[in-house]
Amino acid sequence: MTSAATHDSPPEQHEPDGQPSAAATTAGVAAKQQEESAKQQEESEQEDRWRRCMADLDNLRKRYTRELTREREVERGRVAAAWLPLVDNLERALEHGQSHPESLLQGVRAVRDQAIAVLESLGYPRDDQEGVAFDPARHEVVEVVESPEVDAGTVVKVLRPGYGEIDRQLRPAAVAVSQRG
Numbered sequence: 001m002t003s004a005a006t007h008d009s010p011p012e013q014h015e016p017d018g019q020p021s022a023a024a025t026t027a028g029v030a031a032k033q034q035e036e037s038a039k040q041q042e043e044s045e046q047e048d049r050w051r052r053c054m055a056d057l058d059n060l061r062k063r064y065t066r067e068l069t070r071e072r073e074v075e076r077g078r079v080a081a082a083w084l085p086l087v088d089n090l091e092r093a094l095e096h097g098q099s100h101p102e103s104l105l106q107g108v109r110a111v112r113d114q115a116i117a118v119l120e121s122l123g124y125p126r127d128d129q130e131g132v133a134f135d136p137a138r139h140e141v142v143e144v145v146e147s148p149e150v151d152a153g154t155v156v157k158v159l160r161p162g163y164g165e166i167d168r169q170l171r172p173a174a175v176a177v178s179q180r181g
Contacts, residue, residue, distance in 0.1 A: 082118045086111055119163055119170075127173045128161035134177045137166045143176035150178045 093107025116126050127138055134141065134153045139162070147156055155175045162173030 079122065082122065083115075086115050086118065089114060123165075123168065124163040124170050125165065126161050126163055128158045130155055130158055134175070135166075138162060138169075138172055139175045139177075140172040141177050142174045144179050145176050146180070147178035148180065152178055152180045154178045 089107065089111045093104055093111060096107065097104030119126065131150075132155050133151075134155055139155060142159055143157075145156055147154075150156055154177065155173075156178045157176040158173055159176060160171075160174035163170040
């Protein structure tokens with residue numbers, strides 16, 4: 001056998017003038033059409049995959065939005081439920097306060113302590129330390145006082161306590177800070 005017999009495609013036939021024959025031209029056109037058809041099919045499959053991915057992404061976004069809304073509602077319910085005992089205790093304090101005014105003050109202090117505990121359990125501990133160095137991440141200076149017995153930049157009085165930690169604050173502590181006179 002010769003090497004021409006091992007080729008997969010038939011040998012191109014030529015007319016006497018050296019041009020390819022009509023059969024060869026038709027075979028070439030058919031091969032190009034088949035190649036174009038294969039490319040179009042591949043493009044169609046890629047576009048179908050892309051559309052499916054986009055639909056999956058859209059469904060994921062919708063599901064995430066629903067879940068986020070549901071989780072927010074659940075968390076709001078937990079926080080509200082944590083405050084209910086405080087409301088109950090305030091009502092008790094008001095009921096007993098009319099007959100025993102001195103117990104009203106004790107009741108309000110107890111409710112305040114309970115509220116502080118709730119805030120701490122939610123991850124927002126009270127920050128009301130005096131005698132510590134001023135920290136702009138934790139404190140808001142609302143007053144500067146001259147104090148020769150205390151180092152400059154020391155918190156000498158907490159005017160309004162802060163709640164939270166440095167990376168998660170509800171509000172900073174409003175403080176009076178010392179300066180040397």
